[in-house]
Amino acid sequence: MRGWFRLTLGLLAVVLGALxxxxxxxxxxxxxxxxxxxxxxxxxxxxxxxLVTLYFGLRARRGRG
Structure with missing residues (x-):
C-alpha cells in the first residue's frame, strides 16, 4: 500500500487545479x-x-521512496 495515498492526493490536486x-x-x-x-x-x-505529489507517490510504489 506504499504510495497510494500520495497518488490519490496528487491526482485529486491535479483534477481540482485544472478545474x-x-x-x-x-x-x-x-x-x-x-x-x-x-x-x-x-x-x-x-x-x-x-504533479510533484504524484511523482513521489510513484517513487514510493516502485520502492525508491
Missing part, C-alpha cells in the same frame, strides 16, 4: 469562481503541487 484554472479563465459557467482571476493563478499552482 479551478478553467473556472478562473471563465470557460466554465454557473460557479461563483467563474471569471475570478485568482483561480486562474491558484489552479496551476495546485496542479504543479499535484
Amino acid at each position: 479551478w484554472t478553467v473556472q478562473g479563465l471563465g470557460y466554465a459557467g454557473d460557479s461563483v469562481m467563474t471569471g475570478h482571476r485568482i483561480w486562474a493563478v491558484v489552479g496551476p499552482v495546485v496542479v504543479l503541487i499535484g
Whole structure:
C-alpha cells in the first residue's frame, strides 16, 4: 500500500487545479469562481503541487521512496 495515498492526493490536486484554472479563465459557467482571476493563478499552482505529489507517490510504489 506504499504510495497510494500520495497518488490519490496528487491526482485529486491535479483534477481540482485544472478545474479551478478553467473556472478562473471563465470557460466554465454557473460557479461563483467563474471569471475570478485568482483561480486562474491558484489552479496551476495546485496542479504543479499535484504533479510533484504524484511523482513521489510513484517513487514510493516502485520502492525508491
